[in-house]
Amino acid sequence: MVHHTDVSVVTIERFIIEQEKRHAPQATGELSGILYDLALAAKMIANKVRSAGLADVLGATAGTNVHGETQQKLDVLANDIMIKALDHGGRLCAMASEEEPDIIPIPEGFRTGKYCLLFDPLDGSSNIDVNVPVGTIFSVLKKVTPGPQGELEDMLQSGRQQVAAGYVIYGSSTMLVYTTGQGVHGFTLDPSIGEFLLSHSNIRTPPRGRYLSVNDAYAGDWDESLHSLMRRYRGLEGSRKPLSVRYVGSLVADFHRNLLGGGLFAYPANRQNRRGKLRLLYEANPLAFIAEQAGGGAIDGTMPVLDIVPTELHQRTPLFIGSAEDVELARTVLAPALSGVGA
């Protein structure tokens, strides 16, 4: 007797094409092409991340201290992989990266397209030398200016305008999670065949979470409303059941765990980072799009992150992101205190 498994095997390539056919039959396939190129870049970065520890060992035996350098090298390497995997497809008009001061033009000789790609090539890179998950975060916008090359104005659109966003987590397995506005879907890399396979279709984040993620070493910088909010999440004030505290220090890893298990990730402004630390275009917007698509939310303390109109490429924002009810609690506690207090 032949036994058939009831789980079908769906590659990311086939999923992307079928999703596009279903939701945008008139589409040109350009966006699908970008997503597929991103999956390729993810596999290449995963490969480098996997051998990072090894490079460190080899460096040490050669008598040179590559400890700090390896870390830094990986940021640059991941940045280069993203650019090289995506600059020649004819679908992008420009890119922007957390690692580059200005927008990255499409090299002369390559065709340009109608999309912009913004990314954090390696998120949580300070965690590499202790073998903690890192990630890549990306956001896709549609060009709004005329002309073939992308301009700053094309990048400075609110997160609401994103046509796709996602992240890759290089953890115990490598996963790519993305949305094009039709739900959130997750794929796990099968390293033996080099394919991302659909493992988490239509991810929904629980309405109320299990986890609280915040670096409370900055608690000395918090105002009373923020202290009160954190006491509520911990069940020390009000009547909520306390959340469990988990903080990796890799945004992608913290976000991914909370997306699946529910909860609230907070990176408020602090004394060092008066407008917050996380970058609106490369980190907050793409994850906010995912959060909303999964039934959760993201605010900067008062307003939805996706409604912020950026004025700078490397703009930072405070971020409270996660389960709908947990974000709503943040808004009700923080918004009255923050509104009217000049930014």
Ligand code: AHG
């Ligand atoms: P990156 O490695 O891309 O610069 O991002 C750093 C991040 C983010 O991943 C994480 O959530 C945050 O920095 C942690 O900051 P703290 O150490 O201040 O908590």
Ligand code: MN
């Ligand atoms: Mn980052």
Ligand code: MN
């Ligand atoms: Mn980074």
